[in-house]
Amino acid sequence: MKLFPIRGGIHPDYRKEQSSERAIVALPLPALLYIPLQQHIGAPAEVLVSEGQAVKKGQMIARSTGAISAPQHAPTSGTVKAVTEIPAPHPSGLAQTTIVIEPDGRDEWAELPAAIADPFSADPQTIAERVAQSGIVGMGGAAFPSAVKLNLGSRFKLDTLLLNGAECEPYLTCDDRVMREHAGEIVDGARIMAHALGVPRVVIAIEDNKPQAIAAMTEAARAFAEIVVAGVPVQYPMGSERHLVQAITGRETPAKKLTADIGVVVHNVATARAVHHAVRFGRPLVARVVTVSGGAVREANNIEAPIGARVADLIAFCGGFASEPASLVNGGPMMGQPLPGLDVPVIKGMSGILALTAGETNTQPASPCIRCGTCVSICPCGLVPVEMAAFIRKDNFEAAARLGVMDCVSCGSCSWVCPSHIPLVHYFNYAKGMINAQERDRRKNEQTKVLAEAHTLRVEKAAEARRAMMAAKKAQAAAKTEEKANA
Amino acid sequence: MINAINKSGPFTHGASNVQKTMYTVLLALLPATAFNAYLFGWPALLLFVVTVGACVVIEAGCLILADQPMKAAFDGSAVLTGWLLAMSLPPWAPWWIGALGAVFAIALAKHTFGGLGQNMFNPAMVARVALLVSFPVVMTAWVLPHPLFSASAPGLGDALAITFGGQMPDSVSAASALGYVKTELSRGIPVTQSMAHVPDLMDMALGFRAGSMGETSAILILAGGLFLMARRIISWHTPLGVMGGLFLMGTLFHAIDPARYTDGMFHVMSGATFLGAFFIATDYVTSPVSKKGQLVFGAGVGVLTWVIRTYAGYPEGMAFAILLMNSLTPIIDQYTRPRAFGRTLKGEPLPLAGRDK
Numbered sequence: 001m002k003l004f005p006i007r008g009g010i011h012p013d014y015r016k017e018q019s020s021e022r023a024i025v026a027l028p029l030p031a032l033l034y035i036p037l038q039q040h041i042g043a044p045a046e047v048l049v050s051e052g053q054a055v056k057k058g059q060m061i062a063r064s065t066g067a068i069s070a071p072q073h074a075p076t077s078g079t080v081k082a083v084t085e086i087p088a089p090h091p092s093g094l095a096q097t098t099i100v101i102e103p104d105g106r107d108e109w110a111e112l113p114a115a116i117a118d119p120f121s122a123d124p125q126t127i128a129e130r131v132a133q134s135g136i137v138g139m140g141g142a143a144f145p146s147a148v149k150l151n152l153g154s155r156f157k158l159d160t161l162l163l164n165g166a167e168c169e170p171y172l173t174c175d176d177r178v179m180r181e182h183a184g185e186i187v188d189g190a191r192i193m194a195h196a197l198g199v200p201r202v203v204i205a206i207e208d209n210k211p212q213a214i215a216a217m218t219e220a221a222r223a224f225a226e227i228v229v230a231g232v233p234v235q236y237p238m239g240s241e242r243h244l245v246q247a248i249t250g251r252e253t254p255a256k257k258l259t260a261d262i263g264v265v266v267h268n269v270a271t272a273r274a275v276h277h278a279v280r281f282g283r284p285l286v287a288r289v290v291t292v293s294g295g296a297v298r299e300a301n302n303i304e305a306p307i308g309a310r311v312a313d314l315i316a317f318c319g320g321f322a323s324e325p326a327s328l329v330n331g332g333p334m335m336g337q338p339l340p341g342l343d344v345p346v347i348k349g350m351s352g353i354l355a356l357t358a359g360e361t362n363t364q365p366a367s368p369c370i371r372c373g374t375c376v377s378i379c380p381c382g383l384v385p386v387e388m389a390a391f392i393r394k395d396n397f398e399a400a401a402r403l404g405v406m407d408c409v410s411c412g413s414c415s416w417v418c419p420s421h422i423p424l425v426h427y428f429n430y431a432k433g434m435i436n437a438q439e440r441d442r443r444k445n446e447q448t449k450v451l452a453e454a455h456t457l458r459v460e461k462a463a464e465a466r467r468a469m470m471a472a473k474k475a476q477a478a479a480k481t482e483e484k485a486n487a
Numbered sequence: 488m489i490n491a492i493n494k495s496g497p498f499t500h501g502a503s504n505v506q507k508t509m510y511t512v513l514l515a516l517l518p519a520t521a522f523n524a525y526l527f528g529w530p531a532l533l534l535f536v537v538t539v540g541a542c543v544v545i546e547a548g549c550l551i552l553a554d555q556p557m558k559a560a561f562d563g564s565a566v567l568t569g570w571l572l573a574m575s576l577p578p579w580a581p582w583w584i585g586a587l588g589a590v591f592a593i594a595l596a597k598h599t600f601g602g603l604g605q606n607m608f609n610p611a612m613v614a615r616v617a618l619l620v621s622f623p624v625v626m627t628a629w630v631l632p633h634p635l636f637s638a639s640a641p642g643l644g645d646a647l648a649i650t651f652g653g654q655m656p657d658s659v660s661a662a663s664a665l666g667y668v669k670t671e672l673s674r675g676i677p678v679t680q681s682m683a684h685v686p687d688l689m690d691m692a693l694g695f696r697a698g699s700m701g702e703t704s705a706i707l708i709l710a711g712g713l714f715l716m717a718r719r720i721i722s723w724h725t726p727l728g729v730m731g732g733l734f735l736m737g738t739l740f741h742a743i744d745p746a747r748y749t750d751g752m753f754h755v756m757s758g759a760t761f762l763g764a765f766f767i768a769t770d771y772v773t774s775p776v777s778k779k780g781q782l783v784f785g786a787g788v789g790v791l792t793w794v795i796r797t798y799a800g801y802p803e804g805m806a807f808a809i810l811l812m813n814s815l816t817p818i819i820d821q822y823t824r825p826r827a828f829g830r831t832l833k834g835e836p837l838p839l840a841g842r843d844k
């Protein structure tokens with residue numbers, strides 16, 4: 001298949017061999033499961049259960065609220081111990097409403113929605129509905145509700161479903177393993193999604209450093225002419241949605257637009273597998289494969305864990321820490337987020353748990369920028385990190401925005417190459433937060449202004465009316481006096 | 488917990504750091520420097536040690552004054568500045584030239600701007616130009632090579648007298664090829680004639696000619712430059728720009744009037760072209776950050792070098808040209824930003840090919 005080059009990028013140490021040859025293992029049911037109401041982008045779900053209530057596996061325990069949201073389901077059968085606030089796996093470490101379930105050990109399924117007998121003759125809406133009801137979100141990390149992306153066919157002229165199996169983040173091997181071990185399920189899910197989207201073509205993109213996955217997927221897709229499995233060059237961040245679309249189709253997504261605008265919808269391979277489960281068996285998303293790796297963990301693994309298992313449970317399953325980790329990361333080392341602790345649960349978008357040694361993180365104090373320009377030449381978005389950082393350091397967010405800081409995908413390449421170890425991405429995230437806040441403020445101010453103006457207008461109108469009334473009264477009175485005088 | 492809350496990724500880092508980068512550049516300079524130390528003997532070595540040492544000492548002093556971590560004195564940047572400065576001095580110049588140059592370079596050109604990464608002008612070139620303007624005689628007292636251990640080479644004792652006693656032997660001074668051609672031209676002797684007396688291109692490439700330590704031995708400098716390219720410390724853009732600009736200007740004007748203008752190849756092979764193209768114009772801090780910008784910057788250096796060599800009062804124009812282009816770096820940076828993903832060069836979102844339903 002003809003591929004197209006993408007700009008810049010880096011070649012970090014992939015260190016995937018720590019876990020790539022370890023087959024997926026299921027985590028034994030932990031003592032308690034913690035299911036946060038918000039594991040996705042969008043509105044948090046709304047609790048449907050109460051303390052002490054018995055639940056079955058797959059039963060909906062929180063429903064979605066609004067257009068962009070996702071429901072939550074019980075990952076196993078048991079009892080609702082509590083609905084309470086606990087720290088979520090978010091760098092802020094802020095508490096979030098969470099349903100705590102004590103498993104009864106029977107792992108008994110609830111009565112599930114019926115399988116969609118022939119998904120390919122089903123209405124696209126039916127499939128999207130099923131995906132939405134199954135709580136499926138993007139499993140590559142972004143955790144965007146998948147059903148929303150399956151509805152894009154009604155709004156855009158689409159031609160390709162791109163399945164992202166690039167897995168360009170170092171360490172992570174969960175997608176690799178899922179592709180090797182469940183290729184058929186992914187291919188089926190992909191075909192169902194393609195049908196829902198109404199696209200004639202599916203491309204499954206996998207980085208060339210996963211030859212077994214490529215082989216397995218190619219084999220599974222052999223019977224389907226509409227599916228192409230494409231090996232893509234090992235070049236971080238190949239898995240970035242827009243860049244992968246460019247590499248595969250040569251089309252460049254315009255700024256502020258979606259890939260759907262240029263005819264492509266991207267889903268993660270694990271998401272496709274979840275869609276297969278939801279459509280063919282009515283099973284909601286209650287478990288995912290997580291790579292546990294890093295030099296500080298005793299034994300790396302790819303673990304199929306129920307949503308809500310604590311990170312500590314997975315680490316314990318891997319034999320605990322071999323040494324005190326210097327960093328604990330949720331996701332890959334490039335774009336992941338720091339884990340606020342070991343007590344946070346596995347959520348739907350969590351692809352990896354990394355316990356990294358100081359040698360692996362190679363953190364060094366920042367020194368002054370030497371203007372080496374490496375960050376400029378490797379930025380896959382064509383930005384100028386060195387200049388943006390200089391402006392942000394002076395709190396000049398407007399200038400940073402003019403240079404495109406809002407276009408930055410936070411891929412981390414610039415920080416990774418910087419010889420001065422400047423935390424560039426940290427600057428950019430900070431600036432994005434500030435600019436968004438300013439934007440919100442501005443909008444709020446504008447709204448206040450509009451309201452205030454409306455108010456003034458109302459007051460003025462009222463005054464006018466009063467004046468008119470007074471004038472009329474006066475005129476009447478005057479007329480009366482005049483009448484009297486004349487009389 | 489172990490993580491600083493709110494710290495963004497990445498949680499891994501490439502192997503590069505400032506120190507490694509600087510020391511790689513020093514390594515690349517080593518062969519040419521060693522060869523030149525051999526060519527010009529003990530006095531050159533003494534001057535080299537004085538210059539580099541003074542730079543490091545002054546850097547340390549400035550860091551103390553600015554209350555910055557002392558570690559920065561050993562990141563290799565001061566050594567590199569001193570090294571490049573030493574390579575642009577006449578090899579038998581007295582010690583105070585090196586020491587004074589170090590003051591110009593480190594204290595004035597670098598630390599008054601705020602230290603590493605902040606300076607607008609290349610410190611070594613600021614020092615060289617300041618010295619050249621202040622002490623034109625000393626700064627143009629070139630000597631012919633006196634290879635170590637050869638009969639004509641000064642011993643350590645003589646060298647100490649040359650470097651520290653200011654006893655420059657009269658008999659040995661020589662003109663660099665560029666200077667010679669220029670002087671002859673000013674006496675009315677056309678280039679076509681004077682060129683017969685300069686070393687042939689082969690000798691110039693190998694280094695058997697008069698000049699500063701860095702001006703001789705183009706081949707070893709080139710080897711060092713290629714090494715830096717292989718290690719991805721520098722890219723081809725700046726050197727190609729410099730050489731290309733110089734060569735094209737030389738060739739063009741030589742074709743127009745061979746009696747007045749030396750040819751392009753002579754320009755490329757003489758003076759500090761190679762050192763300038765590979766090691767000085769490529770200075771990170773004072774050159775543009777984008778590849779496109781580096782090409783423009785390099786070409787500017789090449790063209791200006793030719794202009795200065797040809798029309799100005801000084802035979803060598805590389806240092807001036809680099810400083811002039813340094814001052815344009817912010818502007819070049821501004822106009823050579825890469826095109827952002829999904830945007831036009833102007834920064835507008837790319838047009839959409841009407842795919843909405």
Ligand code: SF4
Pocket residue numbers: 368369370371372373374375376385386389414417418419420421422776
């Ligand atoms: S990579 Fe770091 S040192 Fe180099 S220009 Fe960018 S910010 Fe400066």
Ligand code: SF4
Pocket residue numbers: 378379380381382383385407408409410411412413414415424425428
């Ligand atoms: S500026 Fe943003 S997009 Fe560019 S390399 Fe840095 S993190 Fe990646």
